[in-house]
Amino acid sequence: MAASVYRSEDLTFTVDVEALLQRLGNALEPDSLLVDEESKRPFECDGLSAYRELPLVVALPETVEQVQTVLTICRDLGVPVVARGAGTSLSAGALPHPQGVLLSMAKFNRIVEVDNARRIARVQPGVRNLAISEAAAPHGLYYAPDPSSQITCSIGGNVAENAGGVHCLKYGLTVHNVLSVTIVTMDGDVVTLGSEALDSPGYDLLAGVTGSEGMLGVLVEITVKLLPQPPVKEVLLAAFPTVDSAGHAVAGIIAEGIIPGGLEMMDNPAIRAAEDFVHADYPVNAAAILICELDGNTEEVGDQLNKVRGLLEQYGANDIRVAANADEKARFWAGRKAAFPAVGRISPDYYCIDGTIPRKRLAEVLRRMEELSEEYKLRIANVFHAGDGNLHPLVLYDGNVPGEFDRTEQLGGKILELCVEVGGTVTGEHGVGMEKINQMCVQFEKGALEQFHAMKAAFDPAGLLNPGKAVPTLHRCAEFGAMHVHGGKLPHPDIPRF
Amino acid sequence: MSDNQDRSTELVEQVRAALAAGTRLAIQGGGSKSFYGRAVEGEPVTLQGHTGIVNYEPTELVLTARAGTPLREVESVLTDEGQMMPFDPPDFDGNATVGGAFAAGLSGPARPWHGSARDLILGMRLINGRGEHNRYGGEVMKNVAGYDVSRVVTGSLGTLGVITEISMKVLPRPEAECTLVLEQDPTAATLAVENWFREGMPVTGAAMHEGRLHLRLAGSASAVRVARERIGGEKLSDGSAWWQGLRDQTLPFFASDLPLWRISLPPSAGNLDLDGDRLFDWNGQLRWLYTATPAAELRERASSLGGHATLFRGGAPDAAVFHPLTPGVHTLNQRLKQAFDPDGIFNRGRMYADI
Ligand SMILES: Cc1cc2nc3c(=O)[nH]c(=O)nc-3n(C[C@H](O)[C@H](O)[C@H](O)COP(=O)(O)OP(=O)(O)OC[C@H]3O[C@@H](n4cnc5c(N)ncnc54)[C@H](O)[C@@H]3O)c2cc1C
Ligand SMILES: Cc1cc2nc3c(=O)[nH]c(=O)nc-3n(C[C@H](O)[C@H](O)[C@H](O)COP(=O)(O)OP(=O)(O)OC[C@H]3O[C@@H](n4cnc5c(N)ncnc54)[C@H](O)[C@@H]3O)c2cc1C
Numbered sequence: 001m002a003a004s005v006y007r008s009e010d011l012t013f014t015v016d017v018e019a020l021l022q023r024l025g026n027a028l029e030p031d032s033l034l035v036d037e038e039s040k041r042p043f044e045c046d047g048l049s050a051y052r053e054l055p056l057v058v059a060l061p062e063t064v065e066q067v068q069t070v071l072t073i074c075r076d077l078g079v080p081v082v083a084r085g086a087g088t089s090l091s092a093g094a095l096p097h098p099q100g101v102l103l104s105m106a107k108f109n110r111i112v113e114v115d116n117a118r119r120i121a122r123v124q125p126g127v128r129n130l131a132i133s134e135a136a137a138p139h140g141l142y143y144a145p146d147p148s149s150q151i152t153c154s155i156g157g158n159v160a161e162n163a164g165g166v167h168c169l170k171y172g173l174t175v176h177n178v179l180s181v182t183i184v185t186m187d188g189d190v191v192t193l194g195s196e197a198l199d200s201p202g203y204d205l206l207a208g209v210t211g212s213e214g215m216l217g218v219l220v221e222i223t224v225k226l227l228p229q230p231p232v233k234e235v236l237l238a239a240f241p242t243v244d245s246a247g248h249a250v251a252g253i254i255a256e257g258i259i260p261g262g263l264e265m266m267d268n269p270a271i272r273a274a275e276d277f278v279h280a281d282y283p284v285n286a287a288a289i290l291i292c293e294l295d296g297n298t299e300e301v302g303d304q305l306n307k308v309r310g311l312l313e314q315y316g317a318n319d320i321r322v323a324a325n326a327d328e329k330a331r332f333w334a335g336r337k338a339a340f341p342a343v344g345r346i347s348p349d350y351y352c353i354d355g356t357i358p359r360k361r362l363a364e365v366l367r368r369m370e371e372l373s374e375e376y377k378l379r380i381a382n383v384f385h386a387g388d389g390n391l392h393p394l395v396l397y398d399g400n401v402p403g404e405f406d407r408t409e410q411l412g413g414k415i416l417e418l419c420v421e422v423g424g425t426v427t428g429e430h431g432v433g434m435e436k437i438n439q440m441c442v443q444f445e446k447g448a449l450e451q452f453h454a455m456k457a458a459f460d461p462a463g464l465l466n467p468g469k470a471v472p473t474l475h476r477c478a479e480f481g482a483m484h485v486h487g488g489k490l491p492h493p494d495i496p497r498f
Numbered sequence: 499m500s501d502n503q504d505r506s507t508e509l510v511e512q513v514r515a516a517l518a519a520g521t522r523l524a525i526q527g528g529g530s531k532s533f534y535g536r537a538v539e540g541e542p543v544t545l546q547g548h549t550g551i552v553n554y555e556p557t558e559l560v561l562t563a564r565a566g567t568p569l570r571e572v573e574s575v576l577t578d579e580g581q582m583m584p585f586d587p588p589d590f591d592g593n594a595t596v597g598g599a600f601a602a603g604l605s606g607p608a609r610p611w612h613g614s615a616r617d618l619i620l621g622m623r624l625i626n627g628r629g630e631h632n633r634y635g636g637e638v639m640k641n642v643a644g645y646d647v648s649r650v651v652t653g654s655l656g657t658l659g660v661i662t663e664i665s666m667k668v669l670p671r672p673e674a675e676c677t678l679v680l681e682q683d684p685t686a687a688t689l690a691v692e693n694w695f696r697e698g699m700p701v702t703g704a705a706m707h708e709g710r711l712h713l714r715l716a717g718s719a720s721a722v723r724v725a726r727e728r729i730g731g732e733k734l735s736d737g738s739a740w741w742q743g744l745r746d747q748t749l750p751f752f753a754s755d756l757p758l759w760r761i762s763l764p765p766s767a768g769n770l771d772l773d774g775d776r777l778f779d780w781n782g783q784l785r786w787l788y789t790a791t792p793a794a795e796l797r798e799r800a801s802s803l804g805g806h807a808t809l810f811r812g813g814a815p816d817a818a819v820f821h822p823l824t825p826g827v828h829t830l831n832q833r834l835k836q837a838f839d840p841d842g843i844f845n846r847g848r849m850y851a852d853i
Binding site: 118119140161162168172185189192195198199202203207211212215216252255257259296298303357359360385388425427430431432436447448449450452455456458459470471 | 724
């Protein structure tokens, strides 16, 4: 067997497997407990398939009581637990722990209620993101955060990752659109955080749990806000001769006081890949395209459309199209929405990176990424949420070529460090998971990491939920060797070196 | 304009000294909310003089300021660039500080449509109860690295640490604004406002008092004009002063010395069925109420409607100011306090007696 993706320090659980299986067997129906290798195989990785592990067992509870029971058993026996939604995470957040239980929330797939008058939906965590908007559509409502994976990903996974999407520039991330969640804690308690009101007494634990990557509790119910579908939408597509000019156009639009419903950029390799795949009639010779969606009422959108068109021209766009009808709008978006699979077609494998930068550093970051691409001899295609400065460089590689994935990972790490260097972050929406855990050492000081660990312990004192993910131990950072050096002092002189 | 002054080293030293001596601390911004929350005893830690806008990039929609910077100063810098704090353009004429605003976590009338303080925060620097001065979040729009400490600290009333710096998202100021007054009872008004919003009208405020709805529209000039024609009613000549009066509680309704309750409810929650003078904000989701109803009864009623009630001002000093938490949530609150402030030195008891 290949060495574990986990480090030895995260594999120190002593698990009485027999007792675990027996107690789980008493709590769950036989078909809700997968123990043989073949049935566990489909759970060995999430969307980041380069990392794989088999869990001891996969549990598929159907009721909140069963979740409580599973967690209580795990707490009693000191067994790690990894919650899993749809498994589309791109940061190996849902990677199983080899000594633990993989808790699949797939059977929690009911939309409990859609309340038109209150504009809310109460759903179980396994419900797919898109299914919420579909259920709300008959009332003229929708759920705003729309990750590109929305056909598949679960709302539980969205809350755990604080997922974003094209609409998030104007309508916010998951954290802005969730009103309340019910979690089961590692103590087996069922706790509701937030409420249907706009605020709640006490600390904002709802915000704490959102984006916590399954480290603080298991989500069993979620209440989301629904928004009215905007009466009018217009979609523009503009081609630019340089990536720089496209970047300036983005800043120009925002400086003009316009917040588009979506503002996305693709560079030439991404444009070509998307065009080959979906035939959206994209301008394949452009250095970059911007796709801009304006939404609101007729008057406002009308005004904005004229302004934006003028600005795009002013910033050097040489081909500006306004979608004439619903079909064309869908076509403009189709290439962007399918950018990842499209790139998948032009390369045996690709690795999707996720970092955010201050937008004004865009040109510089792209230039330095090009240099890195040459240095590591790996091609990079870029699609990004331009309005938010959230980059998704796609590194193209071939997993069958020995050493190429290692080089890809190193290049990915360098790009994330570059994001931090220019004042950004190592993850804008995909989470840290297992993937970016070393780069967390670059972004955060020792004290901040300690504070994160303390916060985790407030929810999960024994550290059984998703161990080894999201927040690195100081030990790990010391070994990674990239922690900030404060005041000329060596990082962590107090931690023994190996 | 206040001085550009970084007092954070001094603040860290004060916290460390208190930690060593076992002294409790009471954090003070501008003191504009001294009436709010439970009484605190402790050596004062003042953010006065820890001031200055550290970074402001209008095209990035981000502003970073030291915690003691007056809100008024932030407001004026934003106005010069045609921008605002979207949860409500503040125009405080007191000493209210940026740190105090996020520590209090309160939001003005635009909250249901433009979000709250916690929605707009991007990052902060905080001195925790171990005397460590750390940064969380950052200055970019999207950031999910680490737990969202900045949002958890927003609204925590200084019980988790000393905020020294805040980065927040700002937005363009709308081109046009207009306030309409319509004769309508709260139930009918709530429904009407919701429907106008669904039709795409640029609603950014809806407050009801004594059979009158105050409706604020803000957006592009064309959108506001069309909405005005569609909705009717009477245009208020100085609308922005009225909204400011509502937010800063200078409207005549707020002149009473009686205990004032702040009741936060889900949409269309219906009638509270309690006696007393009241004003509805947030299209009925926030209710200000002067009542003689005992706290327990009022809270039970608010809870049964899915909301909660805060004794915002007045009343017995040792009365529970904030709505009691369910046991599970209370335990998590206590443990979180422990995680940030293990020795319990910051604003002890300001929110809850044991927090
Ligand atoms: C093609 C593609 C496009 C994508 N586009 C976007 C995008 O635009 N924006 C974006 O934000 N992301 C995007 N993603 C990433 C991914 O879809 C999101 O992170 C998503 O939120 C994960 O949801 P999931 O249900 O698949 O979660 P999983 O992958 O199953 O799990 C992700 C994390 O959430 C935790 N978790 C899951 N369910 C629960 C629960 N019930 N309780 C507690 N913790 C739980 C897991 O432990 C894990 O840490 C994309 C992924 C792919 C493959
Ligand atoms: C856009 C906007 C809209 C608003 N709308 C309303 C409204 O509608 N109604 C309303 O009542 N208020 C509203 N406010 C609230 C306003 O936030 C407060 O009145 C004020 O800002 C508090 O500031 P202060 O410096 O006077 O705080 P203080 O009164 O000094 O302190 C308030 C609390 O915060 C703590 N604190 C202060 N500074 C810090 C710090 N640096 N670190 C940690 N803890 C600290 C104190 O210990 C105390 O518990 C709004 C604010 C903004 C920005």
